[in-house]
Amino acid sequence: MKVDVAVAGGGPAGAVAALGFARRGAAVVLFERSGYDGLRMGETLPPAVNPLLRALGVWDRFVAAGPVPSYQTASAWGGPEVAERSFVFSPHGHGWHTDRARFDRMLADAAAEAGADVRRGVAVRGVRRVPGGFVVDADTPVRAETVVDATGRPARIARSLGARRERLDRLVCVARVFAVPPGTPVGDTFLEAVPDGWWYASPLPEGRRLLARFADARFSAAAGLATGPGWSAALSATAKTRELAVGTPIGPLRVVSAASHSLAPASGPGWIAVGDAALAVDPLSSGGAAFALESGSRAAAEPGEAYRTFVRSAAAGYRAVRSEVYGWEARFAGNAFWRDRAADRGLEVS
Ligand SMILES: Cc1cc2nc3c(=O)[nH]c(=O)nc-3n(C[C@H](O)[C@H](O)[C@H](O)COP(=O)(O)OP(=O)(O)OC[C@H]3O[C@@H](n4cnc5c(N)ncnc54)[C@H](O)[C@@H]3O)c2cc1C
Structure with missing residues (x-):
């Protein structure tokens, strides 16, 4: 052919x-x-x-x-307070959860x-x-x-x-989807910085919510984040994200490179x-x-x-923004996860 x-x-x-x-x-x-x-x-x-x-x-x-409309992102990033960023000023309207x-x-x-x-x-x-x-x-x-x-x-x-x-970097994501109980609002995107990475919550269509932990691969392995008990223990240690783990987990933990x-x-x-x-x-x-x-x-x-x-x-644009956004989290600046990203330190060429 x-x-x-x-x-x-x-x-x-x-x-x-x-x-x-x-x-x-x-x-x-x-x-x-x-x-x-x-x-x-x-x-x-x-x-x-x-x-x-x-x-x-x-x-x-x-x-x-x-797709479900997304109107804003909320985050506890750079401090314990939750800050909201609305898409109201976006010239393209709102975003989506698909x-x-x-x-x-x-x-x-x-x-x-x-x-x-x-x-x-x-x-x-x-x-x-x-x-x-x-x-x-x-x-x-x-x-x-x-x-x-x-x-x-x-x-x-x-x-x-x-x-x-x-x-x-060697960022990995360990995620789980929950079926949110009927009548419970699924909210919008939420991010929470933790000492060795960050958590992410996002609504999915049909009343589901994704909760994901992001960390460097080596830390993820050492902390057992890809295991049910390790992931749940890390979730329990969060200030806010743990409140979003409501409903029934659907399927196993998913581990993917990010x-x-x-x-x-x-x-x-x-x-x-x-x-x-x-x-x-x-x-x-x-x-x-x-x-x-x-x-x-x-x-x-x-x-x-x-x-x-x-x-x-x-x-080039991406690297500049990545380094700036990771640099906003000064609470954990002594940790290599945050320091290397804020400094835009590369790893290797392969
Ligand atoms: C955990 C995580 C969360 C993310 N969240 C977001 C988000 O919220 N918003 C956002 O915009 N982006 C997000 N991204 C990034 C986004 O998903 C990717 O940038 C996007 O999917 C890239 O599209 P792609 O087509 O290049 O690659 P992919 O989506 O990876 O698609 C590659 C395709 O190639 C197929 N494939 C692979 N190898 C072969 C082969 N040998 N032969 C045939 N088929 C093959 C795969 O099955 C797959 O369908 C996220 C990424 C990760 C890892």
């Missing part, structure tokens, strides 16, 4: 890249290893996604999928309707450069002129083609990395999904130097 563009990964970045290339008339195949079943992390979308979703022509589908599996599936459906051959449940094992393009090793070998790495944080395809990942990195270069001869593969940001920023949508869309429009400049400048 021969195509113009093969996209590996059907998260928001890959689906939007496939949509963009298909709308430009390219023959596109999109490989997504999952069937979009099960919990996906990354549910809170800031107001900045609204113009992006409208420009992509998927606004009506998005609203039909039943069911991310539903959101990602909606974008893949839009790519399929635009003509992309969307193959669910098919993983890309690797790519090999051949004259005039690549052979993509998937369920059947596919020849493609252009390959898009949209596989998320690991960015294995781009790295196998020579790109290098500058890793900033580490930051940037890739250089973000595209090369015949290949482009989009979304988290190109720049993975701290979930604290709630900026990952917006970057995924924008990078996927730009990759299809301007894959060369303009795209690399866009990713470089997004990475």
